[in-house]
Structure formats: structure tokens, C-alpha cells
Amino acid sequence: AQRVTQPEKLLSVFKGAPVELKCNYSYSGSPELFWYVQYSRQRLQLLLRHISRESIKGFTADLNKGETSFHLKKPFAQEEDSAMYYCALFGRGYNKLIFGAGTRLAVHP
Amino acid sequence: SQTIHQWPATLVQPVGSPLSLECTVEGTSNPNLYWYRQAAGRGLQLLFYSVGIGQISSEVPQNLSASRPQDRQFILSSKKLLLSDSGFYLCAWSVGTGSSPLHFGNGTRLTVT
Numbered sequence: 001a002q003r004v005t006q007p008e009k010l011l012s013v014f015k016g017a018p019v020e021l022k023c024n025y026s027y028s029g030s031p032e033l034f035w036y037v038q039y040s041r042q043r044l045q046l047l048l049r050h051i052s053r054e055s056i057k058g059f060t061a062d063l064n065k066g067e068t069s070f071h072l073k074k075p076f077a078q079e080e081d082s083a084m085y086y087c088a089l090f091g092r093g094y095n096k097l098i099f100g101a102g103t104r105l106a107v108h109p
Numbered sequence: 110s111q112t113i114h115q116w117p118a119t120l121v122q123p124v125g126s127p128l129s130l131e132c133t134v135e136g137t138s139n140p141n142l143y144w145y146r147q148a149a150g151r152g153l154q155l156l157f158y159s160v161g162i163g164q165i166s167s168e169v170p171q172n173l174s175a176s177r178p179q180d181r182q183f184i185l186s187s188k189k190l191l192l193s194d195s196g197f198y199l200c201a202w203s204v205g206t207g208s209s210p211l212h213f214g215n216g217t218r219l220t221v222t
Binding site: 006032034036043044045046049086090092096097098099100101102 | 143145151152153154155158166168199201208210211212213214215216
């Protein structure tokens, strides 16, 4: 079975502090991992995907197959980063996208 | 450009009443369509997905059902709502392989009283 675990429901930091939102997954094959974000009063939208190996809005995420993790990181948090973040896994054997429970990031001035 | 419409935005229904939520996509053909439910503390739960007309895969055996009468139309239904059906329902679409990014609608807030 495929599963995504986001252990933190809420992550509260001050502006300028580093941020790491944790994501661990369970999947026996080669997964594709994603981070989705939902800002206040906006639609849920794709933030980044691991196969692109890109940095979006200063965020990066590295797939660690040994630790089965895909943590989302940003060196200096901004207030506009406050949002709900979801980690998601696509397993080809299952042909569907599974989401974690989400982590709410609150960045304080 | 592609757009997704989901309605109604909010809905309050009594227990035992029927439900019909509609989702339509414009600007693309043969999309993959999804219904998710967002419940407090439980994240996004995949309910149904469809890769073509009349093709529905159910992920959660409940009193909910889905139908795809047209290529770009996806309907979530229930014959008799339960209190536990309350939540935020999201429709989404993608194209191509299943790993393509999902594009979400604005959602429907359903409250069963």
C-alpha cells in the first residue's frame, strides 16, 4: 500500500527562520513525489515535484529513497509562505495521487 | 485556457437527504477527473477518479457514488446523507499520465445537519 505521512499538523516559525516541513512515504516501487500548497482563500495548487528538481518560491525538496522522505525546505521563511502544505505520492502501480494530512505553516513577523 | 468549475460553493443538507455536486472542466479533452474530500485533521482523501466516460474507480466504499456522463463532467452523489459526510469536497483534473499535476476547483463546503 502507498501512504504519505506528515507528522506535524502545525509548524510555527518567525520570519527569516529556516523551515522544514517533513514528509515520509511508504511505497514499494519508484514513487513520484509532489508538494501542493493552499494559500488563504486560494485553490490548492502544485508547488513542486521531485522529478523537476527545481526551486519554487525559494522552496526545495529532495527525494531521499533511503529514508523514504521528501522534506520541503526553505532557508529563510517569509510571511507570505504561511499556508497549508500537502505532500503527495503517485505510485504507478496504483495509478492515483495520495495526499498526506497536511501541515499548516505559520510565519510570524 | 483550461478552467474547472465546481458548484455549489456551500451546501447545508439534512441527514437522509440526497446530494449532487457537479464539476465541469473546460478547455481540455479526455481529462482524468477526481473527487477528494478534505476533512479536518485528515488531509485529502481520494474518493473517486475517472480516466474516461463511464469509467469510475472508487477508493472509499461509502454511501457516496460518482458518475461521468460526459467527457468533462464529473458528479458526486448520495441517496441519503450521513452526518459523517460533512466536509470540504474538491474536484480536480489532470491530463496525460496519472503523475501529471492536478488542477483543483474551489471546492464545496458540505454541512450535514
